[in-house]
Amino acid sequence: MFRLNYTPLPLPNESAVSMLLRCATINGYKSLKLLNRAFELELNDNVARLWQGCATHRLLTRHSAITPEDKAQIDNAFHQLTHEKGRNFMNIHGVTFPASILRQELALCPTCIRTGCLNRMHIYRWSDVCPLHGESFLQRCPQCSSPFQWLKLDDFYCPCGFDLRTAPTTLQEHHSSKIIDRAMSENNNEFFSLLMACMNALRYLSTTDNRAMLLDVCVNIADGKKSSFFEEMFKLQKKMPSLHRRALVAPFILSQHPILSGYGMEYYFVTQQSKPAGHPVDCSCGNLLFTDKELEFVFATKENVTQLKLDKRCISAHNRTIFQTTLYNCPDMCASLINHNAITWDEKDKITIKPSPSKLLNVNEAAEVLHTSTARIRKLERAGLLKSVVLHKMEGLFTTLPLIKEFNDRYILKSEIRSRTTLKPAVVNYFLSQTSPLKIGGAPYAADLPVYRRDSLPKELLRAMNDTATNIIQHPLGPNSLITFSEASKQLKVNVKDIKPMLELGILRVAHTTKPNGAVGRDFCTGNSLEEALIWRASHSSLSEVSTKAKCNQHLVHSRYITSGFAEFIELSCNKFVTTETADKIVAHYKKFTTLHYFANEAGCTIKSISKLILSEKIFALPSDDPNYINGQIIFDRIQAKQALSEFYSAKPRSIRIASKDIHYI
Structure with missing residues (x-):
């Protein structure tokens, strides 16, 4: 038997696991174990092994009656497997996650079981509540207390004979689950990027009892509003009032996410905390987990952390790692901070919940x-x-x-x-x-x-003294005003050595002065020309500004777009400038396209393997007459290349190990 009699199409927001369970039932198989044996699908107890290009996906999409629209729906139910820099990632509904986000054991919502359609949220490790029904996911059989063996489920009957449709339900607050489910439907990458970063930062507070509370914190912060971040930090600070805020915000400040890091720094600066009179006995500060880098930030120097370790006031948390980095806890964290000479306390407490804009x-x-x-x-x-x-x-x-x-x-x-x-x-x-x-x-x-x-x-x-409010002083401009080269460079945000080339290009004009004795004096920029230069500067970007906007290094912008002649530029002494239109063109090109060498490094593959995919036309390199082609480089679409690479590795008979320690989720 080489094809199915009936191929189910995914229902709205249905998981691939649910669709496969329905597939077994409508084709007359009592369990997935029998379907697996009949079609040699190589399924095992790990429910996360369902990605585009796997044997199960190929089985569901090879029926002759499947239309391109039907195939697109089935594709959308399966995640795309990618491998970047030695780690596995999944692209699910347009959102990229670490592979370890997926559960390896089945979790079920009782009402979803009764309706015959499992909502997609049950496959994620950090999701404990169904967004549709507000019920806690079951992870063990209520009768035999065994984890669910999805291959042996017979129409949702456990091997022990218990009908999971009759399982008792436990209602929970599911506001956060609904927000996450809606963000997934909207393919909101920004939301999930911030959510994942926040989960990583809050892992130092995570326990089995506060998972739901911390998920709510992460979801509230993931809306990207600074006020939400400050409110959640205030709530966490109230739970541990004697803990210095340096320890509270350290994982956020050191986060790789720029928004989270920026909010953490602002919270640290605008709030004040006086030295506590004592340390509550029931404080949970001893359970907090930190990396070496975070401890160095909290206690100011590496030497201070080393001394704490020697004094046994900072010990390794056995079997607790993140990204293969050892985590540490201080049994009496608050007391160590209260009495440490590197920690500064304020004269009074000042909590800011609604911060004013500050830079x-x-x-x-x-x-x-x-x-x-x-x-x-x-x-x-x-x-x-x-x-x-x-x-x-x-x-x-x-x-x-x-x-x-x-x-x-x-x-x-x-x-x-x-x-x-x-x-x-x-x-x-x-x-x-x-x-x-x-x-x-x-x-x-x-x-x-x-x-x-x-x-x-x-x-x-x-x-x-001209003692006005402290600010970066800019001299008033006018037809008769004279501005030094140094001040002009500050206002134009260029190196002072760039002023002379700007004068030669006519962007600025110079005024010559004479001394009282008639000798030649100092040269100044005229006020009118500086006003015009500021308008010019607003319409041009330096390479460093372009690289910041594109989120790449300046050397890449220079080598790929400037030296190749892809973008026109104006060269000064210390920098090169492009128009804002050209800058937008470079940023858009970088986000969409990549090169052979860069993609090989990005995907963690060899240049030889990528070249083979290009020669076999699995990856489509741009022809030389394409407007996005760059002279002397092999250019191709990044998303199409990732998909081709994913299909190539999915088709190869190999074992994929999804390590649960890649990332820690609350």
């Missing part, structure tokens, strides 16, 4: 605001005068404008005094000699940094 500033932007150098900003941060957070040595520190304003209301640097007054340097030095500054030390033999308290400065000096 995180890096060290260069902070230096620009305070009219000083980046080295001095780092000195202020190390001295504790400027509140900031360092995520990684390569990323540097971050702070916010309100925190800089808070520092600037109490202290002022000599460089800022000079920039905000028209007094001569000798006069400024005379006034400053009347007060004693704080001296911030640095490296050995380096000069100390003087920091002056505003309330100790002479009144004459304060009156002479």
Whole structure:
């Protein structure tokens, strides 16, 4: 027997497991075990082994009566298997997930059993409640307490003889399940990307008793609103009031998802937490799990974490790993943070549930605001005068404008005094000699940094200063205004060395000045030309801005699109610029198309195997007359290539192991 008498089509939102169970019934097989034996489908107890191109999928789609529309429906019920960088991924309804998201054992909704159609949500490990009926999924037979053996189910009768249609139901709140189900119907990749990142971050709180609560937290955060993130962090903080917020937000700040990381940093900055008077006895802080990197963030340095491990105040959680990285727990986390000298507590508590829009500033932007150098900003941060957070040595520190304003209301640097007054340097030095500054030390033999308290400065000096609200000052432009090359480069967001080429191209115009003695003075940019240059700059993007928008590295943009002649550009001394239309074209091309070498690295395959698929016309390379073709490179559609690669590996007789430890879900 080589084909089915009847091939079922998937019902709305039905899983492939459910469709296969119906297939066995309507074709006269008492169980999937018999269907499996008759057609040699190579099914086993793992219900996750149903992907496009597998023997089961080929069986359902090879019937002569199947139309292209019917095949598309069946294809949509099966997930696409892809292999990238040594890990398995599934594309389900247009959304990409790690393969470990799928259950390996069957879970059933009692009402879905009675209707004969299992909702697709029952195949996911993090889904415990049916979105249609609000009933908890059954994972064991109520009579024999054995896990369901899906191959041996006879019309939903357990091998022990129990009719699963009569199983008792347990109603649960299913608001989150409905939101996830709706997002899947809408193919909302952004929602699921944030949901997966949030689940990874919250795995340090996960227990068997709070899975439903944490899923609600993740779903609320996944809507992408900053206010939702702050509200959920506030709820979690209330559950552990003595836990320092550094530990609470560490997994979020260090998340690979930029939105989650940004929200975590903002929450850390805008909230304040006073030192707790005591530590509740029933606090669950000892059960929290962290990676080495997260512990280094919480306790500020690797040396501090090493000392905690030596003191047995930080121990390895046996058999608990994520991405093959060992997890640790501190038996008395709150007490370790309360008494640690690297942890700073605030004078009072301040919880912000509805945050105002704020921008995180890096060290260069902070230096620009305070009219000083980046080295001095780092000195202020190390001295504790400027509140900031360092995520990684390569990323540097971050702070916010309100925190800089808070520092600037109490202290002022000599460089800022000079920039905000028209007094001569000798006069400024005379006034400053009347007060004693704080001296911030640095490296050995380096000069100390003087920091002056505003309330100790002479009144004459304060009156002479242009002491407006702290901000990045931009000089008013006009026909008679003159702007230095340095200030023009800041406003145009270019390197100061790019100003001369911009003058040569006519983007800027120069005004020559003369000294009182008639000698040639300094050159300035005219105000009118800077206004025109700002309009030009708004319509052009640098390669670094294009790479940020495309989410790739700048070298790739340069080698693939600039040197190949695919995109026209304007070259200055330190950077190249393209029009916004060209930038959009590059971004769209990068997202849709890829190259032979890049795709081989992306998919974790050899160039030889990808080349064979191209030569056999499984992957369609663009011809040279195609407008998206890039000279000297093999270009093809990324999605079509992934599908071809998936079909190629699915057709090969091999064993696919879906490791449950690829990722931890709550």
